[in-house]
Amino acid sequence: MSDFIGDWHALVVLLLAGVIPNQIWRMLGPWLGSGLDEGSDLLQWVKAVATAILAGVIAQILVEPPGALASVPAALRYGALVAGFVAFMLTRRSIFAGVMAGEIVMFAGKWWLG
Amino acid sequence: MRLPPLDSSQWNSSLRAFAWGMSATSATILSLVLFVTYIGIGALAHDTRFSLGWTLLCTVLVWAGPAQIILITTLASGASIVQSAIAVTISAIRLFPMVVAVLPMMRTEKTRRRHLILIAHFTAVTLWVECYRFLPHVPRERRVTFIHGLGCGLMCIGLSATIIGYELAANLSQTFAAAILLLTPLAFLFSTARNSRELADVLALVLVLVLYPVASLMNSGLDILVSGVAAGSIAYGVHKWREQP
Numbered sequence: 001m002s003d004f005i006g007d008w009h010a011l012v013v014l015l016l017a018g019v020i021p022n023q024i025w026r027m028l029g030p031w032l033g034s035g036l037d038e039g040s041d042l043l044q045w046v047k048a049v050a051t052a053i054l055a056g057v058i059a060q061i062l063v064e065p066p067g068a069l070a071s072v073p074a075a076l077r078y079g080a081l082v083a084g085f086v087a088f089m090l091t092r093r094s095i096f097a098g099v100m101a102g103e104i105v106m107f108a109g110k111w112w113l114g
Numbered sequence: 115m116r117l118p119p120l121d122s123s124q125w126n127s128s129l130r131a132f133a134w135g136m137s138a139t140s141a142t143i144l145s146l147v148l149f150v151t152y153i154g155i156g157a158l159a160h161d162t163r164f165s166l167g168w169t170l171l172c173t174v175l176v177w178a179g180p181a182q183i184i185l186i187t188t189l190a191s192g193a194s195i196v197q198s199a200i201a202v203t204i205s206a207i208r209l210f211p212m213v214v215a216v217l218p219m220m221r222t223e224k225t226r227r228r229h230l231i232l233i234a235h236f237t238a239v240t241l242w243v244e245c246y247r248f249l250p251h252v253p254r255e256r257r258v259t260f261i262h263g264l265g266c267g268l269m270c271i272g273l274s275a276t277i278i279g280y281e282l283a284a285n286l287s288q289t290f291a292a293a294i295l296l297l298t299p300l301a302f303l304f305s306t307a308r309n310s311r312e313l314a315d316v317l318a319l320v321l322v323l324v325l326y327p328v329a330s331l332m333n334s335g336l337d338i339l340v341s342g343v344a345a346g347s348i349a350y351g352v353h354k355w356r357e358q359p
Contacts, residue, residue, distance in 0.1 A: 067161025
């Protein structure tokens with residue numbers, strides 16, 4: 001196959017590791033349309049584990065960064081995150097302010113380090 | 115955006131209902147959030163060496179930001195298909211209650227199941243929120259069409275952003291490419307922190323930042339799953355324990 005898609009192996013992986021495990025839960029909806037208690041213990045546990053897994057992946061991107069992000073020193077990566085978090089809290093939880101502050105610190109740090 | 119009144123004859127055209135659904139994407143800040151998210155995902159996929167076509171297919175077929183980030187990151191770090199699949203499926207369970215909440219808002223006696231399947235596919239946090247906002251202003255018999263339009267509109271935004279992010283990462287200088295890659299952790303950390311109203315979610319977030327480095331030292335390849343299940347379960351246990359009278 002062309003370079004645009006990659007080889008068939010990559011497509012199988014996409015299907016098996018991404019599409020099917022994700023879509024199963026959506027497609028249950030039209031069939032099992034009722035009887036779900038949002039506050040149930042099982043769902044609360046699932047939400048906590050799902051939050052933790054996503055946070056783990058975010059941590060991984062910062063600890064073992066891919067590609068261009070690896071050119072930013074570790075201290076600066078964590079510093080940008082902390083600065084963003086401080087801005088986020090100071091602005092009463094504005095995501096936009098947090099992201100902007102993090103990015104500004106990263107740019108300033110890169111420029112200062114040369 | 116102004117939709118015509120519920121009893122207006124303009125709603126008789128299903129093409130118009132579709133078009134209003136599509137243009138409703140321009141009336142919301144969530145479209146911008148979606149755009150930034152997929153810029154980040156496109157850039158992440160480029161720097162972890164996935165092809166552009168694969169990345170676009172991933173956006174169309176998976177259509178859930180967290181699941182895509184988990185899939186791309188775990189596969190790139192050498193996890194097995196089974197490990198990635200487990201991590202993805204745990205992140206996707208939250209889609210089920212969303213679909214269950216969304217479908218009754220538009221179901222009528224004449225609704226076909228295949229129309230609902232497409233809506234189930236479009237359902238993710240953005241569509242779920244927008245259904246509550248827009249559907250009260252849409253006549254019930256046009257809601258399926260309206261949401262098909264809204265879903266297509268959101269997906270166009272997601273796909274354009276995926277391409278833009280991918281190409282930016284491919285063509286920008288290292289510093290700018292790094293800035294785009296940094297968008298994903300920043301945006302997801304703060305939006306998760308913002309949505310974490312329950313103690314269990316906040317604890318899960320904090321604990322994993324402690325446990326992940328420990329788990330990665332064990333070098334099992336299961337770091338994400340082990341630290342995620344451990345942190346999530348501890349957080350849930352503490353939450354339960356505090357709830358006791």
